[in-house]
Amino acid sequence: MIENVRTTRLPSGLVVATDRLDTVESVTVNVWVNAGARHEPAEINGISHFLEHMAFKGTHTRSARQIAEEIEAVGGSLNAYTSRENTAYYAKVLKADQGLALELLADILRNSTFDEEELAREREVVVQEILWAIDTPDDIVFDYFQETAFPNQALGRPVLGTVPVVRSFTQDTVRDYMRNTYSADRMIISACGPVDHDAFVARVAEQFGDFPVTAAPSIEPPAFHSGDWREERDIEQVHMVMGFEGVSYTDPDYYTAAVLSTLHGGGMSSRLFQEIREKRGLVYSIYSYVSSHLDSGIYAVYAGTGQNEVSELIPVLCEETVRVADTLEDGEVERAKAQLKASVLMGLESPSSRAETLGRQIQIYGHPVSSKEMVEKVEAVTRESVAACARRIFSTKPVTAFVGPLSRVESHDSILARLGHTAGA
Template sequence: MTPRVHTLGNGVRVVCDPLPGWQTVALSVVAGRGARFEDEHRSGWSHLLEHMVFKGAGGRSARDIVEVIEAEGGHINAATGYERTSFQVRALKDGLDLGSAVIADLVQRPAMDDGDLAREKQVVGQEIAEAADTPDDLVFELAQAAAFEGQPLGRPILGTPRSIGRATPEALNAWRAALYGPETLVVSAAGAVDEDALLALAERDFGAGVGSALPEAATAVFRGGVRTRAKRLEQANVVLLLPAVGVRDPDYFALRLLAEMLGGGMASRLFQEAREKRGLAYAIDAYSETYADTGVLGVFAGCDAADAAELAQVTAGEIQALTAPVGEAELARAKAQLKGAMFMGRESALARAEQAAGQVLLFGRTLDPEAVATEVDAVTPGQIAALTARILGARKAAVAVLGPRPALAAADRFQAAFAG
């Protein structure tokens, strides 16, 4: 069945995806706003807010919030991204009523206590410190900062100790009202869910919400540059980002397939050439990260510092080689991998609920998986080559290298290849 989308009077959208025979239900309440909508003064507030609403809401304490869900066999969680914030409950089939009520309290009626905020700032500060101490977290932050310097996409979702230190209960509550405005909320349920019951719960719990959401984010600009940091580590961590397309671009699926062929699995070009043939790295992967209006093609590698420069050269060569049309067998394998991941992901009720909410936020509707598979199959070798040329034609790259000093030469190799 195709999920059905409804709109409440205040603009909240509701998606119902019933799965006959399931004994569980997943509910995602997703706001189409996140860290990308922060100015520098409020950097990290969206993530801090996500923490704070769990400290108490709707008359329940922090402990009550989790205990009442877990007592019914359920689980509750939340996540903050650049473009959205998601609250999720997984429960047995009769747990939708309670799950909806609890999430509604989190989103609309948090306590925002002064003492809780002071303690949570300490917790988030520890989370920021942990990320700084984790090389394969820090190197991605450095690359993101180089790619989108001076913009929200270039700042860490966690913010900084200084920026989160500015938050007060009153200011954070005002930020909540703007971040979770009803016209950006999607209530999405999948699994053992009845459509009429879901609509009644959504109207009860979210239909009276009012307020104006933050306006659309400014268009992001890929700037590029180099971020290197010498650090005593056993291994060098290297990230390369190139400017690509956003999720609404006609070349979106071509980008996904390009990343898959470049470094998406053990049969990919980078794995075979850099690891299997040359032994330059244990871990090397390519991926695409897409936002509403832009995206990146990325490569991550962990290698010996002495091999980093050669690895950069090999990686650059493999990307440049994709400006020539790929073989049909290689493209067919990438298509099979992408479609396999897509359909396997839909075997989780929570993944279906989250995916449907994201599609509604981006396109105003849910997408038929078979139609998406058809779009994947329609991508041609020429389209892949043209997209690669388009990416390289920008002559921009964001490079981050973290590790022993000899590894830092990899940054110059990448810059010479892509932005020289």
């Protein structure tokens, strides 16, 4: 049992988890729903994100304005976000108002009306959000990359959806999706702050105890594919993502991959930052990252560079990637491990971060994971295990995506060759 963390499963299957922290004055309450872009059929791609928007647009007892005014009248905040595997709703309030926070979250998830006028307005708001993303090359390049890595799969489709599909959404679309995917046994309610677990569970049981249970939607197994996406644009910079098949949250190499990414391109002391930005001045921004899912993952590098510099950037990036496994030094591995451990421990200082981490851990692993256990797993990473992980990840054929002036971007086959791969499937 983790100190100050308690969990209770209601008869419906809904999990309630609290992380008691008496040294702060605020409480963060999260509602995690195991429903995201990955659970959507192609014909309603974007509905998870759209439903998240509509949940705040009025209930049978409150208008959208009343929802906003009621939470802000106590100095609190209410928000949500959607990813490929879940949707999260959260409220942050002072400790005296935690009951209100939970009641508002219950109201928007149980009693939303999906008013036709509100729905019409919000369709256009989301359309503007999609168009903003398309107009932002260092944003949309990641969607292109994901689509190329997982072609014709839900995991590769954009979280926001597309303009024609979003404009097709009706009240029935939203209601049917919510009815089919928002199920008590796929929900986690987590809270952190000065929270009494038993009292909080009683409130949750009162507000969510009879939340419906439905059959779990099926998800297709992921199939990563090498490929290349290019979009010519008349802008100043080339935005690129180069990535490989990565690791899932439950993969034994999960923490090792995080150490690899940190020393490869995760900070100012990383290899990519030092060689490509500091030594050669080829970029303003470059970083590597690990993006994991429940059963798959991505390891990727983003860079933004000039039209002239891209021809030098790509060979250096490939060289620095290929040589990692054979040139690792103990000092850089230990430095990367220290960065990760600090990130874990600094997260303990924020009730919002703790509540989010608690909900995410239960969704992924089925139980909370202590910071001590996470630190121990980082500590267990060695130079040899990082080298083996690098060889594993970089042995997969990469995906590349480019947006910008592309006249000096070499071919995908040439990039494959630089990374030690042959062209073709």
